[in-house]
Structures are given as C-alpha cells and as structure tokens.
Amino acid sequence: MIQTSARLLQLLSLLQIRREWTGPALAVRMQVTERTVRRDIDKLRNLGYPVQASPGIAGGYQLGAGAQLPPLLLDDNEALAVALGLSSVAAGPVAGIGEASVRALAKLEQVLPARLRPKFAMLKAAVTTLPSLAAPVDPLKLTAVSSAIADRRLITFDYTTADGGFGRRLAEPYRLVDTGRRWYLVAWDVEREDWRTFRADRIASVPSERKKYVPRPLPAQDLAAYVQRSITRSPYRYDVVVRLRAPLHVVAALVSPHVASLEADGGNMTILRAGWDSLETPAAHLASLDLDFEILEPEVFRSHAVKLAERLNRAARGPGPTSQ
Structure with a gap:
C-alpha cells in the first residue's frame, strides 16, 4: 500500500511538470509496466484528479482542469519561490489579487516543512516592496488573454485609447509583457492589419475568444524590447538619439526603462533613444543627468540645444548695464 501511494505521488508529480506524457514514457520514467501506469491513472481519476487521455501514436496523458483545484506537489525551491512570490504580489499591479495572495500564503506557510521555515523567514525579511505606482489591471482580463494566447485564438475586447477614444478590437494575441508599472499585450490588429501594443489597463472588457488563428x-524576436521601443519612441513626435559619455551601468541607474532604451557604445559610452512630443523636455531631462553627451538625432534638436545654450549663457552673465 505504501509503495502504491508513493508511486501515485510520483506519477502526479510527473504530470504536473510536463504538459503531456505518453504511456511508454511514463512507464520508463517510473520503472513500471504500461499496464501499471494505466491502473495508476485510473486511481488518480478516482481521487478527483482530471487526467485526460488522447488516443493514437502521438497521444498521451495530461493533467487537465477540473471542478476543484487538486493538491500540488512542490519541491523545496518551488515552495520557496511560490511563497516569496505570494508575499510580493500582494503589492503588485494586478488589482484585487492582494487579499487572495495573503490567504494563499497563509495556507502555504501552514504546511511548509520545518527545514524551509527559517530560509523563508530570512528571504521574507530581506525583501521590502515600495508602494506601487503601477496602473491596476483586472486579473480576469489577464487570464482571459493568456488563455487565448496558449490556444492561439482570436479575441475581441473594448479598448480605450490614450486620447479617450473607445472602440471594439479584434486581435490575434501573442504575448503579455510586464514592464513593472504596466502590462502590455502584443497582438496583431486584424482590422488595421498591423502589429499593435495594447495597454492591459485600458482593455475595458474581459476579452472573448473567437476562432483559432494561424x-x-x-515583429521581433525579443518582444519585451519591442514593447519598450513602442512605449518609449513610437507614439511621439521627435525620435531623439544621443551619445552619453558614461558606461551603460551608470546611465541605467539614472534613466528608467519606461523613459528610454539604452545600449552600450564601446566600454565607456551609452546610446540613449527615446521619443518626446516637445524638444524642451528631453533637453531638461538630459541636462539633469549631469553627464556629458552629444546629440546624434534629430538635427532640429541640435539647433534647439544651441538656442537654449545661448539663452542660458545670457542668463548666467546676469543683467547688463542699463541705458541712461
């Protein structure tokens, strides 16, 4: 009986770490016969675990969704990671999930093995979360989008634009990107026939799934970098490029990734690219960094900087002699 129970736990653990297993693969991994695997699968089903089976050569077993959430098997590192994640997500950008995180954390802490409690206490004490300025987003919208991404299904949703406009969108969802302050959806807008980056907090309705898409x-291999370019450059009138006379790590400590994209230019230089609607704002921002820099693009920004420098020089000289 003990051997059978241990084998069921092993089988359940295997089903939880991979999307699908074939019967022969499970038999080899567990060092049992395929017949034993089938019997153990039936026992898990009797215990309430929704194990699904697909027929054929390419078929196999996978743990599906059921009416109730079955117990999860976590190793030491997974348990610590989940506990620490629950501690921090309570102050995260997903609206309404803080209370649920606290409840889940209380349940997990109650069953943490004694050997893990000191390590978790040290990790928890060492981590402090500042109050978030993030735009809150409904978790139901995130889960609906992520489900459609996994199933490769079109979605429709109401969307509010930056200028207050409102409309219905039909899109192929590809990736959710968390920038720390906001969630973004990278999707192909079917009606506009182009790639779009949607702010998740501006999605005004829970997305509805439609037919599958191919x-x-x-638009880029690195979709996180693609989103950063979209939110720091694309929507703006001026695309500013400057070379700062400081290494990348120094500039990165001063410039938020929400403001500009940065890349190393040799060992001691950094290229900054960002979009602005006016030239006064980047001039003031760059001057506040207290770093030497040269303007690469656009030419109009260089002319603006010359005029601004002349104005500042006159201001620095003080009032001139007054006429009698």
Missing part, C-alpha cells in the same frame, strides 16, 4: 512571424 500564427504569423513575430
């Missing part, structure tokens, strides 16, 4: 080539 995936198309992504």
Whole structure:
C-alpha cells in the first residue's frame, strides 16, 4: 500500500511538470509496466484528479482542469519561490489579487516543512516592496488573454485609447509583457492589419475568444524590447538619439526603462533613444543627468540645444548695464 501511494505521488508529480506524457514514457520514467501506469491513472481519476487521455501514436496523458483545484506537489525551491512570490504580489499591479495572495500564503506557510521555515523567514525579511505606482489591471482580463494566447485564438475586447477614444478590437494575441508599472499585450490588429501594443489597463472588457488563428512571424524576436521601443519612441513626435559619455551601468541607474532604451557604445559610452512630443523636455531631462553627451538625432534638436545654450549663457552673465 505504501509503495502504491508513493508511486501515485510520483506519477502526479510527473504530470504536473510536463504538459503531456505518453504511456511508454511514463512507464520508463517510473520503472513500471504500461499496464501499471494505466491502473495508476485510473486511481488518480478516482481521487478527483482530471487526467485526460488522447488516443493514437502521438497521444498521451495530461493533467487537465477540473471542478476543484487538486493538491500540488512542490519541491523545496518551488515552495520557496511560490511563497516569496505570494508575499510580493500582494503589492503588485494586478488589482484585487492582494487579499487572495495573503490567504494563499497563509495556507502555504501552514504546511511548509520545518527545514524551509527559517530560509523563508530570512528571504521574507530581506525583501521590502515600495508602494506601487503601477496602473491596476483586472486579473480576469489577464487570464482571459493568456488563455487565448496558449490556444492561439482570436479575441475581441473594448479598448480605450490614450486620447479617450473607445472602440471594439479584434486581435490575434501573442504575448503579455510586464514592464513593472504596466502590462502590455502584443497582438496583431486584424482590422488595421498591423502589429499593435495594447495597454492591459485600458482593455475595458474581459476579452472573448473567437476562432483559432494561424500564427504569423513575430515583429521581433525579443518582444519585451519591442514593447519598450513602442512605449518609449513610437507614439511621439521627435525620435531623439544621443551619445552619453558614461558606461551603460551608470546611465541605467539614472534613466528608467519606461523613459528610454539604452545600449552600450564601446566600454565607456551609452546610446540613449527615446521619443518626446516637445524638444524642451528631453533637453531638461538630459541636462539633469549631469553627464556629458552629444546629440546624434534629430538635427532640429541640435539647433534647439544651441538656442537654449545661448539663452542660458545670457542668463548666467546676469543683467547688463542699463541705458541712461
């Protein structure tokens, strides 16, 4: 009986770490016969675990969704990671999930093995979360989008634009990107026939799934970098590029990734790219960094900087002699 129980726990653990297993693969991994695997699968089903089976050569077993959430098997590192994640997510940008995180954490702490409690206490004490300025987003919208991404299904949703406009969108969802302050959806807008980056907090309704779509080539390999370029450059009138006379790590400590994209230019230089609607704002921002820099683009920004420098020079000289 003990041997059977241990084998069921092993089988359950295997089903939880991979999306699908074939019967022969499970038999080899557990060092039992395929017949034993089938019997153990039936026992898990009798215990309430929704184990699904697909027929054929390419078929196999996978743990599906059921009416109730079954117990999860976590190793030491997974348990610590989940506990620490629950501690921090209570102050995160997903609206209404803080209370649920606290409840889940209380349940997890109650069953943490004694050997893990000191380590978790040290990790928890060492981590402090500042109050978040993030735009809150409904977790139901995130889960609906992520489900559609996994199933490669079109979604429709109401969306509010930056200028207050409102409309219905039909899109192929590809990736959710968390920038720390906001969630963004990278999707192909079917009606506009172009790639779009949607702010998740501006999605005004829970997305509804439609038919499946055939995936198309992504606009970039690194979608996180693609989103950063979209939110720091694309929507703006001026695309400013400057070379700062400081290494990348120094500039990165001064410039938020929400403001500009940065890349190393040799060992001691950094290229900054960002979008602005006026030239006064980047001039003031760059001057406040207290770093030497040269303007690479656009030419109009260089002319603006010359005029601004002349104005500042006159101000620095003080009032001139007054006429009698």
